Amino acid sequence: MNQQAINILKTHQLSITVSRSSVLTLFLKSKKALSYTTIEHKFSDKFDRVTMYRTLTLFIEKGIIHTIPTSDNTTLYALCKNECTEGHHHDEHVHFICDDCGTTTCLSETNIPKIKLPKGYTAAEIQMVVKGVCERCI
């Protein structure tokens, strides 16, 4: 089992199981956002669909991964950065979805600019998704 994955699980006081560390390792390796279908297919021979759902739900609750909103109504999951704590996501970077290869990347270095909201509105969380062509598909 991947040591980094184990550490993350320990940090969040979760028991170390094969399915959890496998899913986490996949995220750590791929370094991009993954759809539920991708994850499920990757492990369909090893774990049950239900376990996948429960694992992902748990990771979201614990602030280990977060969902990325996409306009085409698919759910994408990506690793949170360390600042995420349980129940409160700080995900202040831009997500990029490539129209060509379909890959979603967290542009960790690209911060979301501050914006001025109309009078009366208070922001708690901002998400920004850019679609276009990524560096690998130019």
Next chain:
Amino acid sequence: MNQQAINILKTHQLSITVSRSSVLTLFLKSKKALSYTTIEHKFSDKFDRVTMYRTLTLFIEKGIIHTIPTSDNTTLYALCKNECTEGHHHDEHVHFICDDCGTTTCLSETNIPKIKLPKGYTAAEIQMVVKGVCERCI
């Protein structure tokens, strides 16, 4: 039937039917984003679920409505502004989701700021969703 709804349908060369104008009227009246469930419940006694799905899909194709990405994996639909044309959405404003009342509003006056992407990335479409407290829930 609402005349404004009829005009929109005509503009997009769609035949005028009760279900289409009803759905469109709902959007015109509510002036906020609506979930599929909301729309379906509103008309469950009048139209079939299937008709709702087909109507919404058609409106999206024609550039009449667009989907709003949300982090909690629900799909929201909102009216496009006039600049939207078939197959190509220009939806360069910010969407605001109120954590209190759950309402999603299109902040038409708040434009999405230009951002600098990493080398190699080209943007075609940008979406920005802000969560927080809206003017009605302060």
Next chain:
DNA sequence: GTAACTGCAAAATATTTGCATCCTT
């Protein structure tokens, strides 16, 4: 050993498709 995790079966929910009928143009 015990509490938590997993797998299986099945329920509940959401979405899509085919086809006969009805409505718009």
Next chain:
DNA sequence: AAGGATGCAAATATTTTGCAGTTAC
């Protein structure tokens, strides 16, 4: 009248729940 739109039935896909067996600690 003709083509498109709708409703119904049913197929398919997605997500959730209950419970018994298994595993981590």
